[in-house]
Amino acid sequence: MDATTSEFFSEQFAEAKLDSKLSRSETEARWIAEQIPGERILDLGCGRGRVAIPLASMGKSVTGLDSNPDYLEVARKRSAEAGVEIDWRCMSDTELEDESRFDGVISLFTSFGYHSDAVNREVLARVARSLRPQGVLVLEIQNRDAxxxxxxxxxxxxxxxxxxxxxxxxxxxxxxxxxxxxxxxxxxxxxxxxxxxxRLYSVHEMLGLLEEAGFEKMELHGNARGLAYDPLGEHVVYMGSKR
The missing domain is CATH 2.20.25 (N-terminal domain of TfIIb)
Structure with a gap:
């Protein structure tokens, strides 16, 4: 994580923008668990474990990846308090390994888009390679057209x-x-x-990038709690499976 990113994603940011969403974490985790039938889930940009921990409490085998070591330290403490085991990894999405082992990858709260267009495209390709065939991607980002x-x-x-x-x-x-x-x-x-x-992407741009990365059967939702897609809504959740 570079100095600029580290400076922005501070303790103050976590308190204001991450922990303030804790009340909806269980609902989001339940909806995600319904969309991903398999057990092995990668939470890309997991932060302090807001959704990863309730997913693990539901019996999922969760890997949490984030480039912020301070956030992961809090996540480890919280998962220990919750009595669940999670594979926490401190690394960037640009370092995601080609494991082809996950049943699902989730990326919530606009954790995608912080690089150049070329690198963002490479991140999606890495996500696809990390999934098993027919593995599910749940990607939530801000809607450019809101x-x-x-x-x-x-x-x-x-x-x-x-x-x-x-x-x-x-x-x-x-x-x-x-x-x-x-x-x-x-x-x-x-x-x-x-x-x-x-970077904010329009729906047609994002669908094109996901198809290019190897995803199909795309669905659009309004948030990670099952809200219907609204073309002018603040967020879009893209859900599809690896070809």
């Missing part, structure tokens, strides 16, 4: 610990990349700024 994508926005959020976060999003239509900057404040004092950008 109206709010094109709006430059500045907002504030107060975390459970009382921390104030100023969030700024800017979309560049020339590159289809979204730039985000999070500024963290506590007691009116700034204590950290993180910036990052990622």
């Amino acid at each position: 109206p709010r994508t094109f709006e430059e926005s500045v907002s504030e959020e107060i975390t459970s610990s009382g921390q104030r976060i100023e969030k700024r999003y800017v979309f560049d239509p020339r590159t289809s990349r979204r730039f985000m900057t999070f500024s963290y404040h506590e007691r009116d004092r700034s204590h950290g700024v993180g910036s990052l950008d990622y």
Whole structure:
């Protein structure tokens, strides 16, 4: 994980954007388990184990991959507390091995798209190679065509610990990349700024990339809890099987 990525995916980000989603983790894990009939699941960009741990509690054999060692340290503690064993791996999605062993790969909460177009394409190819034939991919990303994508926005959020976060999003239509900057404040004092950008794909672009990578029988959903696909919705879940 490079310095820029490490700076952005901080403890403050985890508290504000990852742990705030813990209440829906069980529901997402149940829906995912229904979509992937096999036992061996790779959680790509697993963070602090928000979905990997409930999947393991359901009897799945889970591998959690993330490039952030601090997040994985928390994930190990949480899985030990939950009494489940998970194969935690600290590595980038660009280092994913060609194992051809997983029954399913999941990538949630827009964990895909942080590289150049060429490298993003290679990541999808690596994902396909890591799956057994007919293995299932569940990929959730932000919808490029959602109206709010094109709006430059500045907002504030107060975390459970009382921390104030100023969030700024800017979309560049020339590159289809979204730039985000999070500024963290506590007691009116700034204590950290993180910036990052990622590629947003339209549905037709993403379907083309997935077909190129070796996926078929694609389905579209609105989130990882089974919501129906909405062309203008904030997220799209792409689900398909390896040819």
